[in-house]
Amino acid sequence: MKERVLDLVxxxxxxxxxxxxxxxLVGGAVLLFVTPGQVQRAAERVTARELAEDPHDLVANLVVHGAAHLHGRSVWFVAAYLLLHGLVKLAIVVALLVGTRRIYPWAMAALGAFLAFQLYELIVRPSVAVAVLTVLDAVIIWLTWREWRRGRELRTTWRQTVAWVFRRPQPREA
Structure with a gap:
């Protein structure tokens, strides 16, 4: 049961x-074509209702604060980071879905590189959001390592887990 739950996770x-x-990828592409002022106005519009209800809402305040600090080069850096990060994540997922076990070490290495950057960010500019993402990425790396060590391709794990989740109860014998 524990193994199946870990497979599902x-x-x-x-x-x-x-x-x-x-x-x-979408966010990075959008940042290439909008100004920091447009980003700030959009963030204010999106969070206005939530901040009217709860002026101390953590997520809404983080969005507004982050948008307010975008300017010139930082927009290009954030756009490039989002584009690269998104492209690598999509490539890993597609490769895992259609590839063989050989992709697992590459996926772990790429995610590990992003994890190292996130740890650096936590030291330089601590934030709850980056801390949560770092923990989630570490869990995904561990689970990927687990799958790789078990010698299964993602397709096999997918089939077995879906069968387990949607299994029909067996009728009891009288």
Whole structure:
């Protein structure tokens, strides 16, 4: 049972990384075409209702604060980071979905490099969001290592886990 739950967490984590990578690609592309002022106004519009209800909302305040600190070169850096990070995450997910076990070490290395950068960011500019992402990335790396050591391709884990999740109860014998 524990093994199946870990398999499910791994699959959800991989799918989340793919979705996150797609969102990062879109966000990075958008940043290439909008001004910091437009980003700030959009952040204020998106968070206005939440901040009216709760002026101390952590996520809404982080969004507004982050948008307010975007300017010139930082926009280009954030855009490049999001594009690169998103592209690598999507490439890893696609490679895991269609590839062989040989991709696992590369995936762990790429995620490990991003993890190292996030640890650096935590030291230089501590933030709850980066801390949470760092922990999640560490868990995904561990689960990827676990799958690699077990000698299974993602397709096999996917099939077995889906079968387990949607299994039909067996009728009891009389």
């Amino acid at each position: 791994f699959l959800i984590g991989v799918l989340f990384k793919g979705l996150d990578g797609l969102l990062e």
